[in-house]
Amino acid sequence: MESTQEKAAVDVRIEPLRGLPLVLEVAGGVGRALGLTLLWGLEIARDAYFRQLDRLNVRPRHKRASAFPPGQPKKQRTTPAR
Structure with a gap:
């Protein structure tokens, strides 16, 4: 179903940049x-x-890496509820 309203014409003006706006652009x-x-x-x-590492036949670490540091985890402080 088509609408019977026509779109209004839009007047487009292109103004060249001059001065400071031109320098900034x-x-x-x-x-x-x-x-x-x-x-x-x-x-x-x-x-x-990495290409040099491949040529030297350097392989990734044998041991699996971990995102967590070794040792005991720190105790979590809990703040009292208000």
């Missing part, structure tokens, strides 16, 4: 590009490191 773009470049560089270094 360019600086934001440059900052994003530099951030991505840094991340890509770190990923390349990480991949090279």
Whole structure:
């Protein structure tokens, strides 16, 4: 079922950036590009490191790792209910 109402025309104006807003947009773009470049560089270094470990035939640890430190767990303090 179609509606009988037509959509109102929208007047779109594109205004060029000038001055400080233009500088901020360019600086934001440059900052994003530099951030991505840094991340890509770190990923390349990480991949090279793990590739070197594979070449040297370094295997992962034999013992299973744990998220909890060794020893007795700390006693939990309970606060009195109000």
